[in-house]
Amino acid sequence: EVQVVASGGGLVQPGGSLRLSCAASGFTFSTYWISWVRQTPGKRPEWVANINEVGDIRYYLDSVKGRFTISRDNAKNSLYLQMDSLRVEDTAMYYCAPNRVDWGQGTLVTVSS
Amino acid sequence: IVLTQSPGTLSLSPGERATLSCRASQSVRTTSVVWYQQKPGQAPRLLIYDTSSRAPGIPDRFRGGGSGTDFTLTISTLEPEDSAVYYCQQFADSPNTFGQGTKVEI
Numbered sequence: 001e002v003q004v005v006a007s008g009g010g011l012v013q014p015g016g017s018l019r020l021s022c023a024a025s026g027f028t029f030s031t032y033w034i035s036w037v038r039q040t041p042g043k044r045p046e047w048v049a050n051i052n053e054v055g056d057i058r059y060y061l062d063s064v065k066g067r068f069t070i071s072r073d074n075a076k077n078s079l080y081l082q083m084d085s086l087r088v089e090d091t092a093m094y095y096c097a098p099n100r101v102d103w104g105q106g107t108l109v110t111v112s113s
Numbered sequence: 114i115v116l117t118q119s120p121g122t123l124s125l126s127p128g129e130r131a132t133l134s135c136r137a138s139q140s141v142r143t144t145s146v147v148w149y150q151q152k153p154g155q156a157p158r159l160l161i162y163d164t165s166s167r168a169p170g171i172p173d174r175f176r177g178g179g180s181g182t183d184f185t186l187t188i189s190t191l192e193p194e195d196s197a198v199y200y201c202q203q204f205a206d207s208p209n210t211f212g213q214g215t216k217v218e219i
Contacts, residue, residue: 002169035209044200045149045157047209059207093156099204100147100162 002026006096009107016086020107022079022096030054030074033099036081038092039106045095049081064090086111114138114203118212125219131188133215135201140181145205148177148186150197151214157200161186193219 008020020036035050049060049070058070069082079096088111095106115138123131135146143164149157159168161177164184174189188195196219201212 033204035204039157044211044213045202047207047211050204050207050209061208095156100159100168102159102168103156105156 002101004096004098004101004104006094006105006107009094009109011110011112012086013113014086014088014111016111017082017084018086018109020081020083020094020109024077024079024096024098027098027101029077029098032101034072034079035097035099036070037095037097037103039095040092046092048094051079083109088112114141114206114210116201116203116210116212118201118215120215122216122218125191125217127191127193127219129191131191131195131217133186133199133217135179135184135186135212137182137184137203141203141205143180145203146179146184147202147204149200149202151200152197188217191219195219
């Protein structure tokens with residue numbers, strides 16, 4: 001059974017940091033491009049970043065470049081998102097999204113003072 | 114790549130057919146187009162990948178198609194539980210993008 005579980009969200013002040021994690025199972029993790037996607041209520045999902053199968057190609061949404069870092073550990077079937085210099089507008093539900101695989105539940109990030 | 118979905122809202126009765134459109138601002142390879150269904154309070158659920166392949170567990174009344182810049186999701190015989198917002202997404206190019214969604218009301 002395919003499982004994708006995001007974790008690590010929480011409440012953080014503007015300027016703070018969080019590290020999101022994603023644990024995957026039930027598919028060959030190391031053969032998939034994977035993205036982080038975020039969504040606020042009533043809005044369409046927004047792609048944030050993605051990483052290729054071996055972790056040496058990464059792309060970012062312009063508004064998070066220089067603040068967020070995506071990485072992966074194929075030995076642990078895990079994906080990460082280091083989020084620094086967080087802004088109020090980064091508040092959203094964050095999903096781990098392997099291409100062509102169901103996302104599972106996300107993790108909520110709230111940036112507020 | 115900008116994805117434009119139409120119509121914004123579709124109001125239909127059970128048993129009717131729904132046809133949802135997703136138009137891309139430039140050609141997208143078919144292996145990079147997916148469709149999601151999202152119900153209130155839930156995560157998006159993968160319906161279709163590679164333009165026309167159903168994800169595991171998805172009923173065969175959901176059918177995807179298209180090529181180039183025009184893609185469609187067809188729900189052949191609507192069931193009450195198909196009420197949801199449907200999004201298309203492309204990951205042929207970064208930034209990956211989503212359409213604005215089509216709300217299907219039954």
